[in-house]
Amino acid sequence: MSIHHQIIALDVMGGDFGPEVVIPAAALALDDMSGKISYIFFGDENRIKPLLGKYKVLEGISEIHHTSGIVTNDEKPSVAIRRKDTSLRLAIEAVKEGRAQSIVSAGNTGALMATAKLVLRCLPGIKRPALASVLPTRQGDTVMLDLGANLVCDAQMLVQFAVLGSVYARVVKGIDTPRVGILNVGSEDMKGPDLVREAASILTNIVFPGDYYGFVEGDDLAEGLVDVVVTDGFTGNIALKVAEGVSKLTSHYMKEAFLSSLPAKMGAVLAGCALKKVKKRMDPRYYNGGMFLGLDGICVKSHGGMDVYGVSRAILVAAHLVEQGYNSEVAHEIALVMNQQSNGIEPEGVIA
Amino acid sequence: MSIHHQIIALDVMGGDFGPEVVIPAAALALDDMSGKISYIFFGDENRIKPLLGKYKVLEGISEIHHTSGIVTNDEKPSVAIRRKDTSLRLAIEAVKEGRAQSIVSAGNTGALMATAKLVLRCLPGIKRPALASVLPTRQGDTVMLDLGANLVCDAQMLVQFAVLGSVYARVVKGIDTPRVGILNVGSEDMKGPDLVREAASILTNIVFPGDYYGFVEGDDLAEGLVDVVVTDGFTGNIALKVAEGVSKLTSHYMKEAFLSSLPAKMGAVLAGCALKKVKKRMDPRYYNGGMFLGLDGICVKSHGGMDVYGVSRAILVAAHLVEQGYNSEVAHEIALVMNQQSNGIEPEGVIA
Numbered sequence: 040m041s042i043h044h045q046i047i048a049l050d051v052m053g054g055d056f057g058p059e060v061v062i063p064a065a066a067l068a069l070d071d072m073s074g075k076i077s078y079i080f081f082g083d084e085n086r087i088k089p090l091l092g093k094y095k096v097l098e099g100i101s102e103i104h105h106t107s108g109i110v111t112n113d114e115k116p117s118v119a120i121r122r123k124d125t126s127l128r129l130a131i132e133a134v135k136e137g138r139a140q141s142i143v144s145a146g147n148t149g150a151l152m153a154t155a156k157l158v159l160r161c162l163p164g165i166k167r168p169a170l171a172s173v174l175p176t177r178q179g180d181t182v183m184l185d186l187g188a189n190l191v192c193d194a195q196m197l198v199q200f201a202v203l204g205s206v207y208a209r210v211v212k213g214i215d216t217p218r219v220g221i222l223n224v225g226s227e228d229m230k231g232p233d234l235v236r237e238a239a240s241i242l243t244n245i246v247f248p249g250d251y252y253g254f255v256e257g258d259d260l261a262e263g264l265v266d267v268v269v270t271d272g273f274t275g276n277i278a279l280k281v282a283e284g285v286s287k288l289t290s291h292y293m294k295e296a297f298l299s300s301l302p303a304k305m306g307a308v309l310a311g312c313a314l315k316k317v318k319k320r321m322d323p324r325y326y327n328g329g330m331f332l333g334l335d336g337i338c339v340k341s342h343g344g345m346d347v348y349g350v351s352r353a354i355l356v357a358a359h360l361v362e363q364g365y366n367s368e369v370a371h372e373i374a375l376v377m378n379q380q381s382n383g384i385e386p387e388g389v390i391a
Numbered sequence: 392m393s394i395h396h397q398i399i400a401l402d403v404m405g406g407d408f409g410p411e412v413v414i415p416a417a418a419l420a421l422d423d424m425s426g427k428i429s430y431i432f433f434g435d436e437n438r439i440k441p442l443l444g445k446y447k448v449l450e451g452i453s454e455i456h457h458t459s460g461i462v463t464n465d466e467k468p469s470v471a472i473r474r475k476d477t478s479l480r481l482a483i484e485a486v487k488e489g490r491a492q493s494i495v496s497a498g499n500t501g502a503l504m505a506t507a508k509l510v511l512r513c514l515p516g517i518k519r520p521a522l523a524s525v526l527p528t529r530q531g532d533t534v535m536l537d538l539g540a541n542l543v544c545d546a547q548m549l550v551q552f553a554v555l556g557s558v559y560a561r562v563v564k565g566i567d568t569p570r571v572g573i574l575n576v577g578s579e580d581m582k583g584p585d586l587v588r589e590a591a592s593i594l595t596n597i598v599f600p601g602d603y604y605g606f607v608e609g610d611d612l613a614e615g616l617v618d619v620v621v622t623d624g625f626t627g628n629i630a631l632k633v634a635e636g637v638s639k640l641t642s643h644y645m646k647e648a649f650l651s652s653l654p655a656k657m658g659a660v661l662a663g664c665a666l667k668k669v670k671k672r673m674d675p676r677y678y679n680g681g682m683f684l685g686l687d688g689i690c691v692k693s694h695g696g697m698d699v700y701g702v703s704r705a706i707l708v709a710a711h712l713v714e715q716g717y718n719s720e721v722a723h724e725i726a727l728v729m730n731q732q733s734n735g736i737e738p739e740g741v742i743a
Contacts, residue, residue, distance in 0.1 A: 177640055187576050190584045224539050224628040232542045232625060257632025261640040273584060274626050276576040280609025281630045285637040288529055288613040292672060293645075296665035306662025313648035313655035320644060 044075060045361045047354060048130040048139035051082035052109045053146025054343045054350070058086045061145065064350035065101075066094040072358050079139055081106050081130040104129060110150045112343060119150035120157050127151060131158045134336040141337035141357040145350060151340055152188055152331060159336035162366065164373045168333035169200045170272065170340070171207065173326055173356075174282070176263025182207050183260070183268040184332060187276035197221060197238035197269055198246060202376055203332040204267035205247070206369040211359050212266070219247060220255035220265035222274060230254060238269075245379050286321055324349035328356030332369070337361050396427055397713045399706060400482040400491035403434035404461045405498025406695045406702070410438045413497065416702035417453075418446040424710050431491055433458050433482040456481060462502045464695060471502035472509050479503060483510045486688040493689035493709040497702060503692055504540055504683060511688035514718065516725045520685035521552045522624065522692070523559065525678055525708075526634070528615025534559050535612070535620040536684060539628035549573060549590035549621055550598060554728055555684040556619035557599070558721040563711050564618070571599060572607035572617035574626060582606060590621075597731050638673055676701035680708030684721070689713050 051061040058080070065078050077100040080087050084105040091097055108125035122128060127146050133139040135158050144151050152170070161168055171184035184200045185192070192200075201219050208217035221239055223231040228239070231254065242251040252265050257278065260268060270278070297307035307314070319325075327349040329340040337360045341353035360366070403413040410432070417430050429452040432439050436457040443449055460477035474480060479498050485491040487510050496503050504522070513520055523536035536552050537544070544552075553571050560569035573591055575583040580591070583606065594603040604617050609630065612620060622630070649659035659666070671677075679701040681692040689712045693705035712718070 177643065190576060222629060224542060224625060257629040257634075258636030258639070260633055261636035270629075273576060274629055277574060277609040277622075277626055278629055278633045281612055281633045282609075282637045284610030284613035285634045286641065287610070289638065289641045289669075289673070291529065292669045293666075296669045297662060299665045299668070303662040303665035306658040306660070306665075308658070309661065310649060310655040310658030313651045313658075314645075316651070317641075317644045317648045321641070 042140065042361055042364060044077070045140040045358065046077045046079060046138065047357055047361075048079050048081060048133040048142040049354070050126045050130040050142065050144035050146055051080050051087060052106070052126040053144040053151075054341065054345065055112075055145075058082055058090055060345070060347055061350055062087065062090040062094065062097070063347045064354060066096050067347055067351035068354040068358065069096050071355055075362065076100070076358055078102070079104050079130075079133055081126040081133070083107075104133070110147050112147050114147055114150060116147070116149035116153035119147065120153045128154055128158070131155050131336075131338065134338070135159055140361040141339065143339045143341060143350075143354050143357045145341035145343050145345065145353070148187075148329075148340055151338070155331055155334055155336070155338045159334045159338065161333055162335050162370050162373060164377045165199055165203075165333040166196055167199075168331045169196075169203055170275075171204060171330045171332045172279070172328065174260070174279070175321055175326060176261055178263035180326070181260065181263055181266060181268055182212075183270070183275060183279070185270065185272040185275050186279055186329065187272045188331065189272040191273070192234070192271040194234045194237035194241065197235070197271070198241045198376070199333065199373070200269045201238070201242055201267065202246065202372055203369060204269060206372055207330075207332065207360075207365065208266040210363045210365055210368045214266050216250055217266040218252040218264070219250075219267040219269065220252040220259070222260070222268055222270035222278070223254035223256065226254045226256060226259075228253075241380070246376055283323070290318075325352055328353035330356060330360065335366070337366060394492065394713055394716060396429070397492040397710065398429045398431060398490065399709055399713075400431050400433060400485040400494040401706070402478045402482040402494065402496035402498055403432050403439060404458070404478040405496040405503075406693060406697065407464075407497075410434055410442055412697070412699055413702055414439065414442040414446065414449070415699045416706060418448050419699055419703035420706040420710065421448050423707055427714065428452070428710055430454070431456050431482075431485055433478040433485070435459075456485070462499050464499050466499055466502060468499070468501035468505035471499065472505045480506055480510070483507050483688075483690065486690070487511055492713040493691065495691045495693060495702075495706050495709045497693035497695050497697065497705070500539075500681075500692055503690070507683055507686055507688070507690045511686045511690065513685055514687050514722050514725060516729045517551055517555075517685040518548055520683045521548075521555055522627075523556060523682045523684045524631070524680065526612070526631070527673055527678060528613055530615035532678070533612065533615055533618060533620055534564075535622070535627060535631070537622065537624040537627050538631050538681065539624045540683065541624040543625070544586070544623040546586045546589035546593065549587070549623070550593045550728070551685065551725070552621045553590070553594055553619065554598065554724055555721060556621060558724055559682075559684065559712075559717065560618040562715045562717055562720045566618050568602055569618040570604040570616070571602075571619040571621065572604040572611070574612070574620055574622035574630070575606035575608065578606045578608060578611075580605075593732070598728055635675065642670075677704060680705035682708060682712065687718070689718060 169185035170188040521537035522540040691709040
């Protein structure tokens with residue numbers, strides 16, 4: 040099931056820059072989705088209106104929902120979820136009430152997660168939503184989850200993350216039989232903690248019989264051995280940030296090296312074009328847009344410090360999830376998995 | 392307490408290449424430690440003798456202990472620990488019996504760990520030994536543990552790892568007050584799973600009062616924010632391998648970029664010298680040598696695929712741990728910590 044026209048609820052007050060970045064980003068996203076999306080902007084209309092005047096492409100497809108409350112970056116989620124007048128809360132409610140098909144925010148991650156879970160609830164059968172993102176690898180890209188929404192997981196949660204990720208790779212990326220792997224300390228079956236081996240056993244025997252890839256190690260992530268990498272939120276968050284850190288450190292070393300001598304500087308100028316391509320391939324802005332998968336509604340988080348291009352990428356992530364009918368596909372497959380697990384029967388490869 | 396002359400037990404049969412790499416590595420390590428170390432080579436004397444003839448520097452400081460059994464890379468640790476004739480086992484026993492002060496092996500990690508634990512046992516008060524290694528960062532280097540010896544940890548184990556790492560940074564690296572951090576999903580006190588927060592509370596209030604750094608995130612690792620990074624073996628192993636993977640992927644992209652056009656190729660030639668320095672700074676061979684800290688004896692693991700230079704680095708890791716009297720320092724500090732914890736008293740900064 041795909042949706043031809045959709046409305047995106049944008050929390051324009053979240054993030055480090057607010058409407059001054061989110062509104063231009065909404066305009067930029069139309070380059071890819073013109074005619075397919077409309078917006079409701081949730082936030083301070085005194086700041087939104089003048090900006091809208093600058094972007095003719097937003098004319099006729101934008102509605103402003105004035106809100107007075109703002110969730111700050113350091114606000115505790117337990118406090119934020121009780122406030123009903125915030126741009127974050129009201130944007131999520133628009134999805135709950137069917138006035139929008141997705142919500143995008145660059146605001147406080149914990150508050151967004153907690154409020155989205157409270158208002159939208161999980162899809163039937165899902166224990167907890169997972170935070171997922173797409174990461175660059177040597178062979179294209181890979182979806183990884185959980186990245187920090189659930190620090191401690193049980194085997195059943197890892198199995199559900201595998202289904203959530205697999206449906207993403209199938210319906211949004213168009214991969215017929217996604218390769219799904221669980222992150223572990225070795226690739227052999229007997230390696231790793233009990234809960235990881237238990238999840239692997241359920242995936243092998245019940246959920247993806249014949250099609251489950253197996254365990255992947257930390258270095259397989261950048262290699263892109265699989266289309267979906269499943270792990271708990273503690274390990275996933277740390278793995279993602281380690282990757283960012285090493286990537287930044289390498290760039291820093293390279294810059295230092297190219298500035299270290301006159302020949303090196305000349306070399307950098309000559310190789311400039313090629314080096315720009317490397318930078319583009321690993322551009323964190325391109326990969327911006329964390330998806331809370333498993334909620335009964337599409338909710339996407341942009342990194343708070345992103346620029347216009349970065350936020351536009353997060354908006355496109357939400358738009359593609361809605362366009363491809365991600366949630367209805369996932370609800371269908373989760374129901375099948377639950378049925379198979381409770382019956383203990385061998386399914387006929389319905390989840391591929 | 393420092394030791395002026397020491398004997399290293401070398402398991403020359405371990406690793407992908409055996410004596411043909413380990414013996415030249417032993418010779419190379421003398422460049423840094425000549426006059427300070429002697430060797431006992433454990434392995435097949437028919438392979439060792441001809442090699443020794445080639446390295447005059449090893450004359451007079453080398454003893455051969457002929458062994459017939461070899462632990463293969465795919466042998467299960469539970470099987471390997473029952474075999475008493477292997478080079479790995481007999482080299483470890485030399486440390487137990489005081490004929491050597493340390494053992495270095497490039498062999499099967501699981502077998503080495505299990506046998507070393509069985510033969511050497513843990514230092515008094517230590518629950519489980521940890522696998523530690525030194526990693527490159529923007530600000531020098533950092534010791535990280537555990538890297539895979541203990542997949543599931545409790546708070547007490549993390550606290551002990553912090554002491555093991557802190558003593559390493561102090562006595563081997565010469566840092567007066569090492570900054571110790573626990574790896575977590577955020578730097579704020581309330582972030583993370585219970586066990587991580589419990590360990591942090593013990594470190595703050597009892598073990599390093601006034602000197603405990605706090606939580607560090609995945610990207611702080613490459614930044615080198617702290618001298619010691621503490622985590623469980625599951626997360627540590629994955630973080631280390633993610634870092635290796637991203638580093639390799641970046642090199643791959645760079646190589647591709649420099650070969651992509653004639654100007655880029657010329658640029659690479661001009662910048663060649665500077666680029667070599669970057670490569671050297673991140674050379675995994677330089678950082679080779681995993682230390683099993685917490686055992687009652689020094690045991691170091693070289694990566695199995697390392698070349699002569701790489702293995703020589705692992706030998707030097709063992710030599711420095713012995714030279715600086717790491718184990719007696721750590722035994723002293725662990726006893727103090729246990730005493731403080733059982734008394735619940737505020738110590739006077741004895742562990743810094």
